[in-house]
Amino acid sequence: QQQVKQSPQSLIVQKGGISIINCAYENTAFDYFPWYQQFPGKGPALLIAIRPDVSEKKEGRFTISFNKSAKQFSLHIMDSQPGDSATYFCAASRGNAGNMLTFGGGTRLMVKP
């Protein structure tokens, strides 16, 4: 059972455009929602994270929007740059589960110059 569903699987955006990646979860016990960025040949790196008591969090060009009632959250990348081309994973974890991350399926983002 896939507990975190991520869409789209792949995304092509022009330089300067907005990239939007969506995730939906099923388990209401999840209480921490990080996004990871992974470049080819590298391990995932934390990009930004949010807790369910916050509806939006912004760090530079990256914003997470969170809708607790809909059990959905999304990543917006403003002014997308070719250097943002990577695979993005949303994830979720719950406090009583030893920091176990449940990852979404991933989105391969390509930003065209």
Next chain:
Amino acid sequence: DTEVTQTPKHLVMGMTNKKSLKCEQHMGHRAMYWYKQKAKKPPELMFVYSYEKLSINESVPSRFSPECPNSSLLNLHLHALQPEDSALYLCASSQGVQPKNIQYFGAGTRLSVL
């Protein structure tokens, strides 16, 4: 320094071989993790160590044997692997096992089983 170092970067082994993957961190983290990542898929958790004790085993086959000799080092011993075990093996560490603790990942060991 937020570096998790994994060695080797690449490993090719036969199904009868015994090999080990190594992971090291010097951030003082007390939780360490092994993940398996197949191509174009998300990482899948295998094991979690907390304060050098195995706290989570995600029903991983016994041909994978983790070991945490000290708080900075995590090993994954491999024996009698199958070709379907070929994947990128990622190590991660975090301050503790609470969700607010960021997991820092290494670059991984790319394993090929022939």
